[in-house]
Amino acid sequence: MALSANILSGKTVVSREDIPSIKDKIRFIFDVQGFKSRTTSLPWEDYLNKGQGNTPMVWAYEAQFINYAAVYGTRRGNDTMVMLYPEPGIWSNHVFMSFSEKGNRLLEALLQDPQLQKKFNEYGFRSNYQQGNYFLSYFGQKGVTLPASFDEVASLPDYQTMLELLELFK
DSSP states (O other): HHHHHHHTSSSOOGGGGHHHHHHHHHHHHHHHHHHSSSHHHHHHHHHHOOOOOOOOOOOOOOOHHHHHHHHSSSSTTEEEEEOOOSEEOOOOOOOOOOSSHHHHHHHHHHOOHHHHHHHHHHOOOOOOOGGHHHHHHHHHHHOOOOOSSSSEEEOOOOOOHHHHHGGOOO
């Protein structure tokens, strides 16, 4: 929704002031898609299990695609799966909140431990481990070619704007 709203507003990041002028188009885009699942894993699994005829295109995390391609390749029957990167794309950060000393130690380990950073890469998550080179070489050895960086990345709208966009569908 954020990416669609950003594009429809003609801005890098949509604001609450833009919503009245784009709300009908946003509703249309999402209404014609029908019911969508609450997680990205279900449409991805549906795509993998039923093939292109049921779902010719699916929005998935890069990590989902590259982990599959690294193990099974990009061929599915007569189809070849291709990862597309929209421009601008949206970078999805995962948030870790610590509420205890043990949590603080875990957070520190996640951010600093080279072995954990390496494992993040191997599970398809980009980090700055070895300046990002390990991620690219790890999947490159498995036959998955990836862009080294993203030049066209838009920020997510602020919380209040996203909340207002989501309220269009109450």
